[in-house]
Amino acid sequence: MAAMLKIGHRGAKGHVTENTLASFKKALALGANAIELDVHVCATGELVVFHDFTVDRLTNRSGEVHQMTLTELKALTITGGHTIPTLDEVLQLLQGKCFINIEMKGRHTAVPLAKLLAHYITEKKYSYTRFIVSSFQYNELEQLHALNPNVALGILTQASIARAMDWALEFSAKAIHPHYSLLTQTNVKRAHDAGYKIYTWTVNEPEDIARVQLYNVDGIISDYPDRL
Template sequence: MVQKIGHRGAKGYVAENTLESFQKALDLGVNGIELDVHVCASGELVVFHDFTVDRMTNGTGEIHKLTLSELKKLKIADAFEIPTLEEAFDLINRKCWINVELKGHETAEPTCKLIEKYVSEKGWTYEDFIVSSFQKEELDRTRAHNTEIRLATLSQASVEQALEWADELSAYAIHPHFSLLTDDNIHEAKKKGYKINVWTVNHYEDIQRLEAHIIDGIISDFPDRL
């Protein structure tokens, strides 16, 4: 059974990477939620995709140069707050697993520490998380910090590169763009024991084609289409 993974929550329905979008994804019965993290100027992990707040909010500036209190004053789509990663974890609360994409720099260690806190203090397990990134350096740091955290290598250009990184990192999964998949590279990934979760698949014809392959999860803005 291919798992339904909400992209930045349920981005097709509610503004991305907001608590409201994560709740919508849960309401649609997802198996997992993908979200993005940066470290802001005051040190907290915040859930946000871009490196600047310009596209998504009524403010301007680089996210790592703004404090949490400054970020909390901004509005996404005139309505929603930028959440912290802790707020996202508390809302999702083990109702599905969470794919934390390390988007910003220096995100590996604080993400590891927060995951460890939820595992040691709040009854979560490492199976509740996957940590992914396009940045190998952040994945290297994650692996060096904690070998129990499940890693996924993201790729927009090459499944072969994703597999190479996965081998080096002893990763759990590869997360390639769906257009890169072939019978051969799926077979290679499966032979090596990796899960395959693909992004970002929104059109019914693409979903049907992918579901004919032996993959594990589909990341979509419209998880109810899966």
């Protein structure tokens, strides 16, 4: 079995403000061999790396990410003195350094993401094996699969691994991304037997990490990659 991926959740969220360039650098310094991040489309069409649908929690401003221009988003200072990066900036930082899990968080992300990844694959010789695109959203998964079936997909679920496997079959996905509370030895084996990898989230406590490691998961997403 391949070595388990140590996946930094939004970088090293437990140490540095999430989804920032500094957080991604910190995760790598702490031994992560993979990074998980979230993307939204802003009002001017760029993909920005940010988790929430609004900027309220991490800045002193309020507003929805998709209604703000890139210039407006770049002018914000988020907790810790950081700025919001674009996905292009993050890919430039991480390219070749680790495996990347891109979560399509916002709506209408599939088209610009397919376009950006195509640019990296054709122009910058980015490898399909170095990333996976995940989402909870059926429509985004469906659209990205239609646009580029070569992109590996991961099906996020907080409710049912069986349901996620149904979606995975429909979209020829490579992995199931379940919340760790859903995992059992049996359903992990069932997913593996069906040909899917299991990347589980968000596992922070040592006892929980030890438990899911016993199930031979393929990767663990954690705020503390140094604990993996």
